[in-house]
Amino acid sequence: MNNLDTVLLQSREAFLQYRTRSGMAKANFLEAIASEIEALGDPLIQKAMEETNLPEVRLIGERGRTCNQLRQFASMVREGSWVEARIDTALPDRQPLPKPDLRKMMVPLGPVVVFGASNFPFAYSTAGVDTASALAAGCSVVLKAHPAHPETSAMVAGAISKAIRACGEHAHVFQHVQDSSFEAGKFLVQHPLTKAVGFTGSFSGGKALYDYATSRPEPIPVFAEMGSINPVFILPGALKVRAAKVAEMYAASITQGVGQFCTNPGLMLSIQSPELSSFTQQLATKIREVAPATMLHPGIANNFIKNRGKALKEKGVTLVAESSVPAKSNQGIPTVASVNAEDFLKNPALVEEVFGPYSLLVISKSREELFKALDAIPGQLTATIIGEDDELVDYADFIQRVSDRVGRVIINGVPTGVEVCPAMHHGGPFPATTDSRFTSVGIDAAKRWVRPVSFQNFPHGLLPAELQNQNPLGIWRMVNNTWTK
Amino acid sequence: MNNLDTVLLQSREAFLQYRTRSGMAKANFLEAIASEIEALGDPLIQKAMEETNLPEVRLIGERGRTCNQLRQFASMVREGSWVEARIDTALPDRQPLPKPDLRKMMVPLGPVVVFGASNFPFAYSTAGVDTASALAAGCSVVLKAHPAHPETSAMVAGAISKAIRACGEHAHVFQHVQDSSFEAGKFLVQHPLTKAVGFTGSFSGGKALYDYATSRPEPIPVFAEMGSINPVFILPGALKVRAAKVAEMYAASITQGVGQFCTNPGLMLSIQSPELSSFTQQLATKIREVAPATMLHPGIANNFIKNRGKALKEKGVTLVAESSVPAKSNQGIPTVASVNAEDFLKNPALVEEVFGPYSLLVISKSREELFKALDAIPGQLTATIIGEDDELVDYADFIQRVSDRVGRVIINGVPTGVEVCPAMHHGGPFPATTDSRFTSVGIDAAKRWVRPVSFQNFPHGLLPAELQNQNPLGIWRMVNNTWTK
Numbered sequence: 017m018n019n020l021d022t023v024l025l026q027s028r029e030a031f032l033q034y035r036t037r038s039g040m041a042k043a044n045f046l047e048a049i050a051s052e053i054e055a056l057g058d059p060l061i062q063k064a065m066e067e068t069n070l071p072e073v074r075l076i077g078e079r080g081r082t083c084n085q086l087r088q089f090a091s092m093v094r095e096g097s098w099v100e101a102r103i104d105t106a107l108p109d110r111q112p113l114p115k116p117d118l119r120k121m122m123v124p125l126g127p128v129v130v131f132g133a134s135n136f137p138f139a140y141s142t143a144g145v146d147t148a149s150a151l152a153a154g155c156s157v158v159l160k161a162h163p164a165h166p167e168t169s170a171m172v173a174g175a176i177s178k179a180i181r182a183c184g185e186h187a188h189v190f191q192h193v194q195d196s197s198f199e200a201g202k203f204l205v206q207h208p209l210t211k212a213v214g215f216t217g218s219f220s221g222g223k224a225l226y227d228y229a230t231s232r233p234e235p236i237p238v239f240a241e242m243g244s245i246n247p248v249f250i251l252p253g254a255l256k257v258r259a260a261k262v263a264e265m266y267a268a269s270i271t272q273g274v275g276q277f278c279t280n281p282g283l284m285l286s287i288q289s290p291e292l293s294s295f296t297q298q299l300a301t302k303i304r305e306v307a308p309a310t311m312l313h314p315g316i317a318n319n320f321i322k323n324r325g326k327a328l329k330e331k332g333v334t335l336v337a338e339s340s341v342p343a344k345s346n347q348g349i350p351t352v353a354s355v356n357a358e359d360f361l362k363n364p365a366l367v368e369e370v371f372g373p374y375s376l377l378v379i380s381k382s383r384e385e386l387f388k389a390l391d392a393i394p395g396q397l398t399a400t401i402i403g404e405d406d407e408l409v410d411y412a413d414f415i416q417r418v419s420d421r422v423g424r425v426i427i428n429g430v431p432t433g434v435e436v437c438p439a440m441h442h443g444g445p446f447p448a449t450t451d452s453r454f455t456s457v458g459i460d461a462a463k464r465w466v467r468p469v470s471f472q473n474f475p476h477g478l479l480p481a482e483l484q485n486q487n488p489l490g491i492w493r494m495v496n497n498t499w500t501k
Numbered sequence: 502m503n504n505l506d507t508v509l510l511q512s513r514e515a516f517l518q519y520r521t522r523s524g525m526a527k528a529n530f531l532e533a534i535a536s537e538i539e540a541l542g543d544p545l546i547q548k549a550m551e552e553t554n555l556p557e558v559r560l561i562g563e564r565g566r567t568c569n570q571l572r573q574f575a576s577m578v579r580e581g582s583w584v585e586a587r588i589d590t591a592l593p594d595r596q597p598l599p600k601p602d603l604r605k606m607m608v609p610l611g612p613v614v615v616f617g618a619s620n621f622p623f624a625y626s627t628a629g630v631d632t633a634s635a636l637a638a639g640c641s642v643v644l645k646a647h648p649a650h651p652e653t654s655a656m657v658a659g660a661i662s663k664a665i666r667a668c669g670e671h672a673h674v675f676q677h678v679q680d681s682s683f684e685a686g687k688f689l690v691q692h693p694l695t696k697a698v699g700f701t702g703s704f705s706g707g708k709a710l711y712d713y714a715t716s717r718p719e720p721i722p723v724f725a726e727m728g729s730i731n732p733v734f735i736l737p738g739a740l741k742v743r744a745a746k747v748a749e750m751y752a753a754s755i756t757q758g759v760g761q762f763c764t765n766p767g768l769m770l771s772i773q774s775p776e777l778s779s780f781t782q783q784l785a786t787k788i789r790e791v792a793p794a795t796m797l798h799p800g801i802a803n804n805f806i807k808n809r810g811k812a813l814k815e816k817g818v819t820l821v822a823e824s825s826v827p828a829k830s831n832q833g834i835p836t837v838a839s840v841n842a843e844d845f846l847k848n849p850a851l852v853e854e855v856f857g858p859y860s861l862l863v864i865s866k867s868r869e870e871l872f873k874a875l876d877a878i879p880g881q882l883t884a885t886i887i888g889e890d891d892e893l894v895d896y897a898d899f900i901q902r903v904s905d906r907v908g909r910v911i912i913n914g915v916p917t918g919v920e921v922c923p924a925m926h927h928g929g930p931f932p933a934t935t936d937s938r939f940t941s942v943g944i945d946a947a948k949r950w951v952r953p954v955s956f957q958n959f960p961h962g963l964l965p966a967e968l969q970n971q972n973p974l975g976i977w978r979m980v981n982n983t984w985t986k
Contacts, residue, residue, distance in 0.1 A: 036901070077597075097984070102924040102945075116914060118924035123904065125937075230715040234880075234931045237938070395719075405960055412963060416521070419608065424955040427963075429601060438979055439587040439603035441955040446719045452610075452952040453722070460587075460953070467937040468945070470909040470926040475890055478897060478912075492984055494923055499582070499977055499984075 017203045020195070023158055024209040026188035027127035031156040033186045035124050038481070039489070042152060043094035045183045049143055049151075050083035050090075052175035052182075060171050064137045067165040069310040069346075074273060075138070082138040085145050085436055089152035092459045097492040098122070100468070101482045104496060116473050119483040122466035124154035125237075126211030129204045131225070132162035132169055133216035134312050135276045141165070142172035142192070145461055146214030146239075153465035155212070156189045158204060163196035164313040170194070205229050205238070212465055215240040216278070216456065219369070219447055226450045239464050240450040241443070243369035244397040245282035246431040249386070249418070251403035251411060254428075255291035260298050262402055266375070267302030267350075269430035274309045274348040275373030276316070279398050279431040282369055285357075285378045285389055296377065299352055300337030306350040308343035311372065317346040320372035324351055327370050332359030336377065348372040357385045361392055390417060395445025395452065398424045398431040421445055423452065502688045505680070508643055509694040511673035512612035516641040519674045520609050523966070524974070527637060528579035530668045534628055534636075535568035535575075537660035537667075545656050549622045552650040554795040554831075559758060560623070567623040570630050570921055574637035577944045582977040583607070585953070586967045589981060601958050604968040607951035609639035610722075611696030614689045616710070617647035617654055618701035619797050620761045626650070627657035627677070630946055631699030631724075638950035640697070641674045643689060648681035649798040655679070690714050690723070697950055700725040701763070701941065704854070704932055711935045724949050725935040726928070728854035729882040730767035731916040734871070734903070736888035736896060739913075740776035745783050747887055751860070752787030752835075754915035759794045759833040760858030761801070764883050764916040767854055770842075770863040770874050781862065784837055785822030791835040793828035796857065802831040805857035809836055812855050817844030821862065833857040842870045846877050872899060880930025880937065881907045883916040906930055908937065 037045075053060070064075045092098050099121040107115035128150040132141035139145065142159055150157050161169035173192035180189060193200065205213055205228045213229055213236065215222050222240030229238040254262060269281050286292050311317040328335055328351075336352040343349045350373040357380040360366050366376060380386040399422040401408065401415060408415070408427065419425045423444030434442055434457055442457035443449045449456075454464045471479060481488050492501050522530075538545070549560045577583050584606040592600035613635040617626035624630060627644055635642050646654035658677035665674060678685065690698050690713045698714055700707050700723065707725030714723040739747060754766050771777050796802040813820055813836075821837040828834045835858040842865040845851050851861060865871040884907040886893065886900060893900070893912065904910045908929030919927055919942055927942035928934045934941075939949045956964060966973050977986050 032902075104920070104922040104924040113918065115920060115922075116911075118920055118922060120924040120926050126905075226715075226720070230711075230720070235711070235715070235935065237936075408960055408963060415963065417517075419954050419956075420611075423953070424957060425959075426601075426957040427959050429958050433598065435589070435600060435603055437589040437600075437603060438982060439589040439605040439955060441605050441953040443953070445952075450720065451722075455953060467930075468908070468926040468928070468940060469904050470924060471904075472909060472911040473914050474910075474912050475893055478893060478900065497923060 017200070020193065020200060020203050021207070023191050023193060024127060024207045027156045027158050027191060028209045030186035030188035031127050034156055034189045035154045037154065039093040039096045041183070042154065043090040045179060045185055046086045046090040046148060046151060048179035048182050049176050050086040052178045053079065053083055053143060053172060056171055056175055060168065063171060064165060064168045067168050068137050068312050070273070078136060078138045081436060082144060085139065086143065086148045088436065088459055089148045089462065092462065093152050095491070096482065096489045098459065098462060099482050101491060101493040103483060103493055118470055118472050119474070119479065120468050120470045121480060121482050123469045125465050125467060126155060127158060127209055128155045128212045128214060128465055129158045129160065129210050131160050131201065131215040131217065134162050134164040134316065135278070137165045137168050138172070140216045142169045143176055145456055147190070149461040150214070150465045151190070153462045155465045158191050158193060160193045160201060160204060166194055201225065202228055206232055208234065210236060212236055213238040214464070217242070219243040222450060237464070238450050239454055239456060241278060241456050242447055242449060244278055244444065244448045245367060245369050246279050246396055246398045246400070247283040247285060247393055248281045248400040248402065250284060250286040250295070251401065251407050252287055252289055252291065253404035253407040254402045255286065255289065255295050257404065259291055259295040263295050263298035263302055265430055267299055267306065269432045270303070270352070270375045271306045271350045271373040272432050274311050276312055276371065277432045279434060281400065281431055282375050283367070283378065283393070284375055285380065285386060287380045287383060287386055292379065296336055296354065303337040303350045303352050304340040306339055307341040308339050308347035308349045310346050311348045314346050316371065317348065320348050320370065323370040324349070324372065324374050327374070327376065328353055330363055330365055332356060333376070352377060354379060357381065357389050360389060367393055387414060393421065395448045396422045397442065397444045397448045398422055398426060400426040400429065400431050402428055423448065502685070505678065505685060505688050506692070508676050508678060509612060509692045512641045512643050512676060513694045515671035515673035516612050518671045519641055520639045522639065524578040524581045526668070527639065528575040530664060530670055531571045531575040531633060531636060533664035533667050534661050535571040537663045538564065538568055538628060538657060541656055541660055545653065548656060549650060549653045552653050553622050553797050555758070555797070563621060563623045566921060567629060570624065571628065571633045573921065573944055574633045574947065577947065578637050580976070581967065581974045583944065583947060584967050586976060586978040588968060588978060603955055603957050604959070604964060605953050605955045606965060606967050608954045610950050610952060611640060612643060612694055613640045613697045613699060613950055614643045614645065614695050616645050616686065616700040616702065619647050619649040619801065620763070622650045622653050623657070625701045627654045628661055630941055632675070634946040635699070635950045636675070638947045640950045643676050643678060645678045645686060645689060651679055686710065687713055691717055693719065695721060697721055698723040699949070702727070704728040707935060722949070723935050724939055724941060726763060726941050727932055727934060729763055729929065729933045730852060730854050731764050731881055731883045731885070732768040732770055732878055733766045733885040733887065735769060735771040735780070736886065736892050737772055737774055737776065738889035738892040739887045740771065740774065740780050742889065744776055744780040748780050748783035748787055750915055752784055752791065754917045755788070755837070755860045756791045756835045756858040757917050759796050761797055761856065762917045764919060766885065766916055767860050768852070768863065768878070769860055770865065770871060772865045772868060772871055777864065781821060781839065788822040788835050788837050789825040791824055792826040793824050793832035793834045795831050796833045799831050801856065802833065805833050805855065808855040809834070809857065809859050812859065812861065813838055815848055815850055817841060818861070837862060839864060842866065842874050845874060852878055875902060878906065880933045882927065882929045882933045883907055883909045883911060885911040885914065885916050887913055908933065
């Protein structure tokens, strides 16, 4: 691991220089990365298609989202208010003691280790949101490429290197590590110069990194986005008036991207009724129509087959429908199963994620049993409620309880499709993530990589621009308890 | 532990009700607590004097700070902008996909367990900053009283109960636990209904709680403020012009409150020179003049005697001065020792805290050796630099490196005396705290107990007031990327 030790030493050196760069300089750098990725053109898309089996239109869209993210972070740091500047000016004559001048702002944590994700080769990988937000925050980044798309990752890393040279940034502000061994990941997380970790992937992978990080002599934060089954509560009134529409919407959401989105709806819950039976039949019809498709890599496909098989054998679980088209090797088979709430409540295995195009419908006998089923579901990225306006009001307390255990509550929509905007929270209580207080989508994702520092009684010339009296950057600040620009 | 299980179940029930209370209701409650504490009058001060050996004037000041904190949090939640509301309105006609309506704000985590601190019977104990900030955030609180001041704690808990009744809050929104056993603390932290922990005390205590919390099946955040030796770098120019003044200021800071402040300056660092020798003599003279005083409780006094003795026996450490007044039992002896930087750099034991009126002066041979000594110091709450204006500019890079490892940098002051205001950051990199990203002083302390939730496509009537279109609370929000009120 000598070479990885060097990588962290270089990252630390780069950090010490990069942390002093202005918001303007960082914005130019992030925008240059976006432009260099776009300049890679069609060969990048073709390479990603080859390595991930994802369709062209999806990858073009994901590249757009990735560059859009980079530019949103660029806007954020160019504008500058994100550092949460607070100024309390001195009161030298205060009795019984004078009040000192105090000024506070966010500063970057240090070198960040980012693990690329298999299911988003652009948006959560090499120049994805973890890298973009860490660079925006002023941290250096060591990126461990996901072994399922090494060449795609190398191409994007090359684009970042070009941007580094074009902007005159430190050569090691971003470093690309291709070692896919378990030991390499462990070494990077345990290295004393690593100050934070970003990860998107499986529960077992994320939890292992969390355990390494929290048992270091100096514990560090790990932002691991792990499994989520994204429960969908379908209320009786909605089924009465639009069962077919909901069935169609969910057949699409469950199978979108071969079910390989972290917000894939893996659990649907409702109350038994003739309308629910009708909905189930309509959903079954739609699911049968969706053809199996090749998953990201053989490991994921094998796990899907294994976990789906295991889930279908659990007590009380019955197959509702699967794709009527025979599956080839490494393909995910669109599947819906069902179970009654009584069996569901007795079996914690039924809230484990089956990563892929699989969803389990839990049928309650009553509203009370539906409420109990909610309590059996651990922390999630999202939960969705499908209901008519009047019944949503009737279920207001229930919706409140739902929001207690998730990061995002959706009314009458689908959880798939994560909008990149300031009001998005992509995170949630454990085990959805290791830290429910932070998002991995949207500009607030940069908050993961910073901490506050107070500057007391500083000579004005030594203060960062963000905290100088004349507010040279024109940012929003809380000055003597009042927000001002 | 049956009774503690009941405590957490009750806390959860109280939370489910309290979390829906308006900012106005929470503000009234916090202010009522402050008033009820003041209404306890002199008997509270007398009881605290008896239990902590702290002087009356200090305790009156600390009570004032505690009530001031409660009222600052009341102002914060009454004003309301602290929830970081973000609104991104829908774009139904956007191509290729419509953009949903998304709104985000902070919501409380759940029941919080707070451990009272021995060195601040009011400000960091029963109704101290952890309790006040958690109640402001909308969390219920289980307070484990510090066994060194049980009756003081019970009196303050009684004041909170009165405020609960007066404001009609849930009886269990605050609960007072007097069980001082190690097992009780462990049980509270490991209980599945506990969602976060606040602690101020020793490194061993805080780290043990952190380890319990991170190894739970569902890990939870622990905000433990632990040891800090608060290094003070005394630059050569300052010694040339004001050695006597600095010596006087530091003799007072080292011995203030018998050295029992978390920001006590336990380490001073400088470069050898005739002026440093003169400073050392002046500091010695002042330290000899300060009489020993009784510490908070016999356990702390015994540890001081033990740790001071151990420190003075470390290789190269010599006694510079100690109080000329003989110490009685349970008293802390004002002490300054010195060591050369060469020995300091070889011995990690010398950065361990000696809690009490003790400080170690590290003498470097050169500026370079001073820089090396900085690198040997782990994370701290504060660092101080004493220097003339021109030399501060000369040391700008050094000051930047200092800020890399602390929560607050003070120029030409003393670290003791923690101002309660928005620009204060009281926290710092490990081992000063378990989470450098959050403060335990000032209104931002409430951020420890919340997480964001996004509400997607909600019927307007089901949105919290903070996120409704007409902004009924008149709070600052980021609406479609623009800050607005």
